[in-house]
Amino acid sequence: MDPMAVIEKYYPAGSPLHCILVDHSRQVAEKSLEIARNLADPDLDLLFIKQAALLHDIGIFLTASPKLGCTGEAPYVCHGYLGRELLDSEGLDPAYGRVAERHTGAGISLDTINRHNLPLPRRDMVPVTPAEKIICCADKFFSKTGPARHRPRTVPQILADLNAIDPAHARRFARWAQEFRL
Known part of the structure; x- marks a missing residue:
């Protein structure tokens, strides 16, 4: 499976949104692999982690996020489940x-x-597997816009941002940060 071929089916190569998505996804993939390698767990599938990290945000074009150049109709919070539907349809x-x-x-x-x-959709959308947790965690270090687009955020910055959204998110991330020795 070639993640870039899947991405380029929905994001024209060289377009501004393609560049934003691919830059961000590569950062998340690198951070995910770094976390996974530091865990030294022989059961982790590094190829899957890399490919899944590259595809994790594939649904953003289906949302309305002007600062990213996304002109879809759904609220941005929907990009995860919309991405799942898209990847399942593939x-x-x-x-x-x-x-x-x-x-x-x-x-x-x-x-x-x-x-x-x-x-x-009315279902739990919390990471369950180690790979899901690693990729979710790695994603928080990088933004698609602003200063964090080019340099990683710190664990305290991530915790503060997640706490402002929902303290349960911050607690979950804090557990992962401890588990992954971040």
């Missing part, structure tokens, strides 16, 4: 779609979806 192993769906925030619980009436 016939990929469902594990790729689950990574896309579960990486938003530090995962979004069904309780959070219901409590905030988020425009998401």
Whole structure:
């Protein structure tokens, strides 16, 4: 499976959004591999982690995010589950779609979806597998816009941002940061 071929099916090569997505996804893939290698877990599939990290944000073009140049109709919070639907429609192993769906925030619980009436399917979207947790965690270090686009954020910055969204996200990320020795 060639992640770039999948990306370029939906993002014209060289377009501004393609560049933003690919730059961000490569950063997340590199950080994911760094985390996985530091864990030295022989059961981690490094090829899957790299490929899934490259594809985790494939659904952003389906959302309305003017600062990224996304002209879709859905709110940005939907890009994870929309990415899952897209990857599933490509016939990929469902594990790729689950990574896309579960990486938003530090995962979004069904309780959070219901409590905030988020425009998401009513199901838990919290990372479960080690690969899902690693990619979700790595994603938080890089933004697609602003200063964090070119340099990683720090764990305290990530925790502060996640806490402002939902303290449960910050607690989940803090557990991963400790587990992954970040």
